[in-house]
Amino acid sequence: MSNAPATAPRQMPAPPTRTLLWRGFFAENPVFRLALSLCPAVAVTNSVKNGLMMGGAVLAVQVLSSMTVALTRAGIHDKVRIPIYTIIIAVWVSVIDMLCAAVAPVVYAEIGLYIKLIVAFAIIISRLEVFASKYSLIPSTMDGVGMGLGFTFAMVLIGALREVLGNGSVWGIPLVDAQPFLLLILPAGGFFTIGLLMAAMNWIDVRRGNPLSTGGGCH
Amino acid sequence: MSRSGAVIDAHHLEVTLVGPGLPSVADLRLTTTGDPDIPLEIAEVLFAPEKTNTVIVTTATTLDTKGSYQLFHQATGQWYAIAPSLIGIVISLLLAAALVQNFVFTRYLGLCVFFGVSRKRDTAIGMGVTFTIVGFCSGLLAWVLDRYVLRPLSLHFLEIIVFIGVVACLVQMTDTIMKKLHRTLHKKFGIYVVLITTNCIILAVPLLNAMNASGFWESLALALGSGLGFALALFLMSCARERADLAPVPLIFRGLPIAFILAGLFALAFLGFSGLQV
Numbered sequence: 001m002s003n004a005p006a007t008a009p010r011q012m013p014a015p016p017t018r019t020l021l022w023r024g025f026f027a028e029n030p031v032f033r034l035a036l037s038l039c040p041a042v043a044v045t046n047s048v049k050n051g052l053m054m055g056g057a058v059l060a061v062q063v064l065s066s067m068t069v070a071l072t073r074a075g076i077h078d079k080v081r082i083p084i085y086t087i088i089i090a091v092w093v094s095v096i097d098m099l100c101a102a103v104a105p106v107v108y109a110e111i112g113l114y115i116k117l118i119v120a121f122a123i124i125i126s127r128l129e130v131f132a133s134k135y136s137l138i139p140s141t142m143d144g145v146g147m148g149l150g151f152t153f154a155m156v157l158i159g160a161l162r163e164v165l166g167n168g169s170v171w172g173i174p175l176v177d178a179q180p181f182l183l184l185i186l187p188a189g190g191f192f193t194i195g196l197l198m199a200a201m202n203w204i205d206v207r208r209g210n211p212l213s214t215g216g217g218c219h
Numbered sequence: 220m221s222r223s224g225a226v227i228d229a230h231h232l233e234v235t236l237v238g239p240g241l242p243s244v245a246d247l248r249l250t251t252t253g254d255p256d257i258p259l260e261i262a263e264v265l266f267a268p269e270k271t272n273t274v275i276v277t278t279a280t281t282l283d284t285k286g287s288y289q290l291f292h293q294a295t296g297q298w299y300a301i302a303p304s305l306i307g308i309v310i311s312l313l314l315a316a317a318l319v320q321n322f323v324f325t326r327y328l329g330l331c332v333f334f335g336v337s338r339k340r341d342t343a344i345g346m347g348v349t350f351t352i353v354g355f356c357s358g359l360l361a362w363v364l365d366r367y368v369l370r371p372l373s374l375h376f377l378e379i380i381v382f383i384g385v386v387a388c389l390v391q392m393t394d395t396i397m398k399k400l401h402r403t404l405h406k407k408f409g410i411y412v413v414l415i416t417t418n419c420i421i422l423a424v425p426l427l428n429a430m431n432a433s434g435f436w437e438s439l440a441l442a443l444g445s446g447l448g449f450a451l452a453l454f455l456m457s458c459a460r461e462r463a464d465l466a467p468v469p470l471i472f473r474g475l476p477i478a479f480i481l482a483g484l485f486a487l488a489f490l491g492f493s494g495l496q497v
Contacts, residue, residue: 035475036331039419043327083387090380098376116426119383120419122331187325188486195472195479202471 014139021142024150031154031194032201036123041158042190044111048171051159053107055152057096057115059145062124064092066144069132076133085128086119093119123151158193224301226284227275230262234290234299235273241266242274248291249278252300255289285311309440316444319493322420323452324486329420333453334478336414343457347450349411351443354421357389358442361425362435375429382425390416420445455485 014020028034031041037058044050068088069076076084097115101108108115118124127147132140163169166184168176183189224234236242242264249259260279267273282288287302303311322328336346361382369375394412397405415421424445428438459481468477 035334038330038334039327042330086383086387087380090383094376094379097379113423113426113430116379117328117419117422119379120417120422122417183487186487186490187327188483188490190327191479191483191486195476195483198479199471199476202476206471 014135017139017142020139021146021149024146024148025153026201028147028150029154029201030123030147030151031158032198034123034126036126037121037151038194039117040111040114040121041154041194044114045155045158045162045190045193046166046185047163048156048159049107050111051155052152053100053104054111054114055148055155057100058118058121058124058151059148060096061089061092061118062127062148062151063141063144064095065089065124065128066132066140067137068092069128070135070137070140073133081129081133082125085125089124089128090119123147158190158197161197162189162193223299224290225303226282226286226288226301228284229281230278232276232278232282232288232301233267233273234276234301235270236292236299237272237297238295239272242292242294246292246294247276248293249276250289250291252287252289252302259288305436309436312437312440313444313447316441317448317451318489321448321452321489321492322423322445323449324482324489326423328423329418329449332414332418333449333456333482334475336411337453337456337460337478340454340457340461342411343453344450345408346411346414347446347453349408350415350418350421351446351450353389353393353412353415354424354446354449355439355442356393357386357421358424358428358438358445360389361385362428362433362438362442365425365429366435369429378426378429382422382429385425386421387416418449420449452485456482459485 024030026033030036031038040054040058044054065085065088069085093116096118097112100115101112127143131143135143160170162184163171164175165181166186166189168174168180184193223236224232226232244261244264247261247264249261250257251259259282261276262279263277265275265277267275276290285303285308287300290299290301291297292299302308316322320326323330323333332346336342364381364385365375365378369378369381374381390412394405394409397409397412424438424442427433428441431437433441456478460478463477463481472480
């Protein structure tokens with residue numbers, strides 16, 4: 001084979017910024033569509049506040065790692081790129097971890113472990129591999145922002161649903177006075193909520209006449 | 220300070236004292252280990268029947284039967300540690316990690332791999348076995364590094380980077396060793412070994428151990444229990460999914476949505492283990 005397939009992606013023009021920023025929300029939503037980084041999506045979404053903080057942490061790590069890789073990609077040898085990406089992510093996760101512990105100790109006490117585990121999230125390393133290693137700084141940053149926002153959107157959506165139905169409140173402020181549906185804030189509730197939301201996304205797709213995307217899983 | 224007593228139930232604990240004589244209530248100071256500033260209220264001290272130098276302390280505050288406490292006898296200046304026995308701790312941690320606080324169903328870790336490889340029973344068993352072994356090794360290795368390198372040098376802020384490094388190296392090593400030693404085994408399990416890096420349980424175990432400053436046996440129990448719990452979850456899920464594949468599932472629920480609903484049902488079932496205590 002010639003060199004063309006290997007070098008072709010590097011010369012491909014980056015998609016427009018608009019696409020980069022928006023595709024994380026629906027078309028390539030990390031949680032609902034790509035089925036990546038599911039652990040925090042189930043674990044910390046029993047309230048909007050936790051979901052938002054987790055989303056913010058992932059957004060920050062994704063953008064910073066994407067920027068780092070985009071800037072240093074010329075110096076990273078292809079054969080060792082995965083370990084290098086892992087180290088880059090681990091460094092930024094450490095930074096964000098300490099920042100969260102200092103800024104919001106109360107929320108951190110609850111979700112601290114999951115913030116540390118961002119380092120093992122498939123979504124971040126897959127964006128580095130698929131996007132940031134091939135494009136320059138600005139599109140890579142935009143891609144990171146888009147994916148991070150899409151993830152945050154999913155976290156806040158699941159968090160809001162579970163908090164309203166399971167606890168009758170949003171952001172800790174009570175809204176309804178009815179007996180809450182306790183199941184949803186229990187561990188099992190996260191699985192049910194995501195399953196139903198994925199089905200809802202499939203339903204919207206079917207209604208629009210798109211073919212059903214077959215679910216992934218990160219392997 | 221060696222262990223010299225145990226919590227009997229929510230309001231009683233048994234301590235073997237060094238010297239004879241019954242200490243008065245005001246003479247004793249009971250605190251939770253790691254929190255020496257808040258004394259717990261003692262209601263009564265009595266000799267235990269048919270045992271020498273052993274007293275039963277009745278407390279007004281509710282005690283945690285699995286917690287560890289410190290008792291200070293002011294007259295003699297003697298400290299007593301009250302903790303569950305080692306075997307008790309190890310077994311309860313093992314059970315907790317595998318069942319009561321199953322890493323998949325109640326802590327929601329390792330979900331990516333969990334949904335990825337639970338489609339068929341064969342792959343589920345392969346992944347479960349491989350993960351248990353590699354997770355056990357990495358848990359122990361990470362504990363040694365944490366205890367003898369990171370802590371003495373106050374480098375615990377590097378724990379994330381060090382632990383991911385340990386996992387990555389161990390996975391690579393296992394793969395290479397297996398390839399050299401046993402071709403068939405590698406052909407069968409090699410793919411799972413590579414997938415282990417993306418499983419957050421393997422990273423969560425050393426992080427949890429470091430967070431709780433666990434001792435050797437506790438870390439060992441958590442590492443083994445997490446692996447067994449993951450393998451169990453994977454096996455159960457693969458059995459259910461094989462059946463779901465044959466069932467007339469509504470179109471929009473096919474694939475991952477129905478798998479999530481199944482996992483939710485399993486999580487509900489695992490809630491039943493929460494009453495299990497050793």
